[in-house]
Amino acid sequence: MTGQLGTTVAVLEATLRCFSVSGIAKTTIDDVAAASGVSRATIYRMFQGGRDELVRDAVTLEIQRFFLRLTSAIDDAVDFASRMESAVHFAHENIQNHRLYQTMLAEEPGVLLPLLTTQSEQVRDMVAGYLAPYLKLEQQAGRTLSGVDLLAASQYVARLTISYIVNPGRDDLMNPDIVRRVVRRQMLGGILTADALSRPGEPGVPPESS
Amino acid sequence: MSRLPSARPSPVRPSPLQPSPLQRLALRVADVAAQCSSIKAAGSGMALVLDASNPMDGDPSAQELAAVDAALVCIARYGLAKTTIADVANQARISRATLYRRFPGRENLFQMVLTVEYQRFDAYVRSAVNPAVDLADLLAKGLHAGVGFVASHQALGRVLAHEPDLILPFLALDQGDVVLEAGGQPLRGPLQAYLTAEDAVWVSTWIARIGLTYLLGTEDAKQLSTVEQCRTLIDAFVAPALTDLQS
Structure with a gap:
């Protein structure tokens, strides 16, 4: 470059x-x-904006890289719901081991947390932009509920995804049953058909390979 | 050289906040207020207070309520770190001696404030969902009431905007579950008209999570400012996921 x-x-x-x-x-x-x-x-x-802007942009870059690693880690999932399950699990596991994230939480939560909470639009748009093509594939395969607004749906799933990464609450995201509920009900229950949620499907092909 | 803490000089007061302080949140959130130890104590007391299994013994007296309401005015105006018992006494027109007798330290007063405000939140949300015609109606009304209560809370808005370090640990760190559980708590009982007790727990927390993500965005809460907007969201992403669970 x-x-x-x-x-x-x-x-x-x-x-x-x-x-x-x-x-x-x-x-x-x-x-x-x-x-x-x-x-x-x-x-x-x-x-x-001086040092503040430099710090913010560096942290944003690292957040983007985190999501890039995340996306490459879940490429082999068979369909969108499975992909999201892998993503939630991967993100939860890796955020615990992410040195910079943990350092920032401990040392300068005031810098990091706004990016993931109050100023999360930028991160959310990025995640939603990543999710949208997959949802489109599910829709083309007839696996979405009728009348689903794909733009709103990808924003909603991105919103919940970030929320769960930052704050799992009492949900144990190392437990596959909990992850299944979070993804297949809370994230996708209003987006995919019951059939798509219960059975693996074809449209798991990553759009970037087409 | 150490100096004894002296009486706080009466400073020039900043003017009161505009009506929607949450909108300032993102702009000022990095502007972290210096903390003092008693504030930290109040912060860690929040987890206890918000724990619904830890109810207050008895109802607060009229004087305690007056002190709480005066404290809310002071916090909205000066912030948590700068609000003193003396400020609250002046605002409430209660003698300092009386107030100090009841609240020996600021953290005692702040815990009472949290407790009373949480009870008001709980009552507000519960009354908003009663009556509800069906599950989606209940969830939409509950989401609307919870978001509305928090978004219009001037004291909380002031703290979020100017002293975010006091709040953020409850939104993302190991105490992150506290706000989610407390936020969902008022819906648990009402939800049991439609769901099992077990499902009512995670569904109520889910609604609180959705509400929280909107409350933290700069302008997001506006997207849930009417019951109809909340109903659209519930109908799109929540209700379809619950159809097979309804009893």
Whole structure:
């Protein structure tokens, strides 16, 4: 990657490296400049909101990567409902072991939590955008309930997915029966037909392979 | 050099918040207020207070209610960290001595505030779903009432907007279940007209989860500001998942 975008990503990656070395609170723009080889002046030009914006964008990048890893981990699921079950399970298991996430929760919850709670629109749109093509495939295969609004449905599923990743509450997401209820009733019960929810189907082919 | 804590000088008061403080939430949420130890105590007391299996002994007295309502006004105006017993006494027109006798520390007062407000939330949601004509109606009315109560709560809005560190642990950390369970609690009894007691528990928590995700978005709560909007959501994504469970 070259040009402005490549430089921006390089700076954000350097920022994430600094986070894991010195923690978030102690990471300065100078540290990031040294780690990325990009000058302070350039960094300030790229992130006009200063350090706050840099931190927020770096964390957003890491969230996007988390979801990318998640999507590649569930590619072999046979249909959408199974895919979502794998996703919920994978996300729950991996968030516990995600060092930066846990560090941020402990050190700077004020930076991370808004991105996953109060400012979650950006993350939600990203997740919904990922889900929509799969729902479309289910619809084309006649496996969605009649009258389902796919846009609203993907937003709703994304909303619940993020909520469950951030806060499972008392639901034990390591328990397959609980995950089954969460996914097949709470997330998809109003979207897929009873048949699609109870039997594996064909449209599990990832759209990116077509 | 250590200094003894001195009486708080009377500062210039910020003007009261606009009516919809939750909308400011996302803008100010990173602006984390400095915490003091008594606030942390109040925060951890929240888990206890919100635990519905831990009811208050007896109803609060008229004076306690007056103190709670005065505290809510002060919190909405100055925030939790800056509200003192003296502020509340002034607002409630109760003598400081009387108030200190009943609430030796601010955390005692804040726990009473949480308890009373949670009881009001519970009563508000329960009355909103009574009567309900069917399960979907009950869920829509319950979702609408719960979201409406929280979204229009000025003191809570102030804390969320300016002192989010006090609230966020209840939304995402190991205490994240507290708010979900407490939010769903008022629906559990009414839901048993349609569902088994076991199903009523997770369905009520599900509704609270949906409501919470809308409450945390900047403008999201507006999407659930009428019963009809809530009914559309329930009909689309919740009711179809429950048809085979109804008794």
